[in-house]
Amino acid sequence: MLVSISEAWGGRGEFELRSRRGYTRRFLGRSSRSDDSELDIKRSPLCPQVGDLDPYDRLAVIRRVQVRLIDFTDREWEITVTSSTDVPEREISPLEKPAEISWDSDQFEATTMLDRDGRPVTNSAGDLVLFPYEDSRWVANVSKNVARVPRWITQFNNAINSGSIIVDGIRFPKRTLMCKHLRIGTQQTTKVNDREVEFRVLTFQLHVRHGGWRITHPDVGFNERRPALRPVRNRRTGAILTDGDGLPRYVQTTIRERIRIGEPPEYPSEPQPLDEQGRVIVDPTPDDIRQIEIDRYRELPFSRLPLR
Incomplete structure (x- = not known):
C-alpha cells in the first residue's frame, strides 16, 4: 500500500482542437511493504483511479493507470496515468440493472370436496368424497444482480408477505404471496468503464394464492x-x-x-x-x-x- 505519492517529471499533453485534450502524467510512489504487488498499489487510496477526474484538468477523466516497480530496496513505484476529455459512452454496471421479472403458471395436483359450483361432492350414500384435480397458480420469477447477498435473505424461503406489496406494477394484499426456490448464483466479475465489478445473481419465485396461504383441514x-x-x-x-x-x-x-x-x-x-x-x-x-x-x-x- 502506498504511503506517499508525488508528481514526477515527464508529463506531456496531447491536443486535438480545443475541445479534445489528452494527458500522460507520471507519479513517483513509495509503498510500506516489500511484498506489495502492482494490484496492491493500484488499490491504494493514494493511487489515482480509473474514472476519477484528472487533478490538473477537471474536464478530463482518467482512462488508464499503469504501475511499475523501479526500486525494490526503497520500494519505489512509477505510476503512469493517462487521462482524456474524450469521454466514451458510459457503460452500465450489472448492479445498476433493474430486477428482471417474468411470469408463468405452476401446475400441481390438489384435492377438493367441492365441485365447480361450490357444492359438496358426495357418493350415493351421501358421504363426503375427496377428489384429486389439476390446479395452477401464477408465479413471478425474479432475478437481480447484487454486490453481496445479505444473510437475512435465507429467512424468506417459504415465508409469506406481511403487508401489501407491488410486484411488476401489480399490487398484492398481505398473505397472498409466498417466496420459494431462492437461489444464489456463483460470484462473477466483469469490467465496466475499466473497473472490475463483482456480483452474484439472486433468483427467487413469488407464488400467488389469491385466497391466502392459511392451511385448512376438515374438523x-x-x-x-x-x-x-x-x-x-x-x-x-x-x-x-x-x-x-x-x-x-x-x-x-x-x-x-x-x-x-x-x-x-x-x-x-x-x-x-x-x-x-x-x-x-x-x-x-x-x-x-x-x-x-x-x-x-x-x-x-x-x-x-x-x-x-
Whole structure:
C-alpha cells in the first residue's frame, strides 16, 4: 500500500482542437511493504483511479493507470496515468440493472370436496368424497444482480408477505404471496468503464394464492368431547366432598372418549366429522363439515426483497 505519492517529471499533453485534450502524467510512489504487488498499489487510496477526474484538468477523466516497480530496496513505484476529455459512452454496471421479472403458471395436483359450483361432492350414500384435480397458480420469477447477498435473505424461503406489496406494477394484499426456490448464483466479475465489478445473481419465485396461504383441514377425528359429572375432591386429602344431605358433590365438565357409531355401537375405521363443541355429528351432510384453519407460515416484509 502506498504511503506517499508525488508528481514526477515527464508529463506531456496531447491536443486535438480545443475541445479534445489528452494527458500522460507520471507519479513517483513509495509503498510500506516489500511484498506489495502492482494490484496492491493500484488499490491504494493514494493511487489515482480509473474514472476519477484528472487533478490538473477537471474536464478530463482518467482512462488508464499503469504501475511499475523501479526500486525494490526503497520500494519505489512509477505510476503512469493517462487521462482524456474524450469521454466514451458510459457503460452500465450489472448492479445498476433493474430486477428482471417474468411470469408463468405452476401446475400441481390438489384435492377438493367441492365441485365447480361450490357444492359438496358426495357418493350415493351421501358421504363426503375427496377428489384429486389439476390446479395452477401464477408465479413471478425474479432475478437481480447484487454486490453481496445479505444473510437475512435465507429467512424468506417459504415465508409469506406481511403487508401489501407491488410486484411488476401489480399490487398484492398481505398473505397472498409466498417466496420459494431462492437461489444464489456463483460470484462473477466483469469490467465496466475499466473497473472490475463483482456480483452474484439472486433468483427467487413469488407464488400467488389469491385466497391466502392459511392451511385448512376438515374438523374430523376418532375422539369426541362429551359432557360428564366429576366429583369434587378435597385438594389436600383427595376425599370426595359431600353436600348438606351427605351426598357426593359433582361439577359439570367434559371428557374425551373414543367415538362409537352405529347399532350396536362400534369404533369407526375412518375419522368422523365434529361440531363446534367437539361432539360427533350423527348422519352428517356435506354441509355439516367444518374446516379448521391455521396460520402456519412466517410473515415477513417483502419490501426488503430486491424487486426493482
